[in-house]
Amino acid sequence: MSGPLASLKVLDFSTLLPGPFASLMLADMGAEVLRIESPTRMDLLRVLPPHDRGTSAGHAYLNRNKRSLALDLKQPEALEIVRALVTGYDIVLEQFRPGVMERLGLGYEALKAINPRLIYVSITGYGQTGPYKDRAGHDINYLALAGLASHTGRQGSGPLPLGVQLADVGGGSLHAVVGLLAAVIARQQSGVGQYLDVSMTDCSFSLNAMAGAGYLACGVEPGWEKHALNGGSFYDYYRSRDGRWMSVGSLEPAFMQQLCMALGRPELAAWGLDPERQPALKQALQVEFETRSFDELCVLFAELDACVEPVLSFAEAAEHPQLKARELVSQVPRGDGSTQAQLACPLKFSEGLPAPRHMGVAVGAHSDEVLAQLGLSAQRIAELRHAKVVG
Structure with missing residues (x-):
């Protein structure tokens, strides 16, 4: 070969x-x-x-x-x-x-x-x-x-x-x-x-792909936590009760509904696409994540297709079944x-x-x-x- x-x-x-x-x-x-x-x-x-x-x-x-x-x-x-x-x-x-x-x-x-x-x-x-x-x-x-x-x-x-x-x-x-x-x-x-x-x-x-396109075509200057993909929305990282982190990328309504149902807060799903409610939504999600340990959150989302994944150390990533399967x-x-x-x-x-x-x-x-x-x-x-x- x-x-x-x-x-x-x-x-x-x-x-x-x-x-x-x-x-x-x-x-x-x-x-x-x-x-x-x-x-x-x-x-x-x-x-x-x-x-x-x-x-x-x-x-x-x-x-x-x-x-x-x-x-x-x-x-x-x-x-x-x-x-x-x-x-x-x-x-x-x-x-x-x-x-x-x-x-x-x-x-x-x-x-x-x-x-x-x-x-x-x-x-x-x-x-x-x-x-x-x-x-x-x-x-x-x-x-x-x-x-x-x-x-x-x-x-x-x-x-x-x-x-x-x-x-x-x-x-x-x-x-x-x-x-x-x-x-x-x-x-x-x-x-x-x-x-x-x-x-x-x-x-x-x-590499400024999305943010740069928005500025050059529309004059929208990107900034820290100013747009949906850099912390300006609920698309972000959330701390667990024991100080570890989970990533939440549940942008589409179907994923958002699964996220909120899993956390016992189905009413929050309607806030996902509302720019005005993003700060309140992030705060509510953080409260829910902090009531659970990292292991509990991993189990909770393991079988859900909600675009929620744990933040792994490199050692954990190297042993993750998906990455091991990909050799x-x-x-x-x-x-x-x-x-x-x-x-x-x-x-x-x-x-x-x-x-x-x-x-x-x-x-x-x-x-x-x-x-x-x-x-x-x-x-x-x-x-x-x-x-x-x-x-």
Whole structure:
């Protein structure tokens, strides 16, 4: 089983989360991914806790199924190796600030001259153009500038720091994969590749889907707890008697009726679609939820199709029967005969996906192998190692 992307070969120059998550998706679907890493400037993800047997769990997950070639790109010999690789690889993924790859002589125009079919993807915080293109940033900054934080939070406490990196993954990684695969389809027709400029801020801005559409077309400015889906209605979280939480998404009348019947307050169902009664409805629902324990509420709604579900810890979610049935945890080989539990690829193909081959490897773990495949002799590889061109 080779996977639907087995024909793609990717040179991945990215670090941390956005690029590696994108190339993880490609590798899980069968693409051959070769990471180009610095032998002296470590990807900080490698030291991010927690650690399993001395290895960062995050790195082991995000870099599974990928090979690693350690090159010092400041040395001419290393650049020649990259140019040689580009003749056999058809996708480049990079995450440096704008202009870095060009200064190295590895920009799109330079590499396209070697391989016209090359698809070149750059993921940055703000894109390749505009006044912020050279500005530093992180996930929280991109969400702030994209307007998402202005309507994700509570009026009394302000914006919420999310538990997931929405701009990095939802903005950068997923959009990069979609754009890259679209470019692959276009190449099948034209025979030539193209350059893809992915800005995490741009993509985060587009995630304003409902709220943004309302403002641009109607001038309705979103704000904290101002519309139906961000806390401005009964669609919200409710605390149980013992301090845990339940999610209520009973927007449709049929679901609302089941919710209110289960709580012994059928008269509240008529309030669900009345904007003026939302504060009173939320207060009434909170009172009812707080009379019951979390376990009691789980039992109460387990057999009802009312769009009410418990807020689970990650440990509980991993053991939930629905997620277990979907096989969302995979056992990935470490290389010593044992395995590490990791998040599985969530995509389900009728012809299946290849089994995970290995978790993230040490810097340069495949350097000798890759260089030998390029035709370099053992003596030449040793010379490059001695000169610290290769790690």
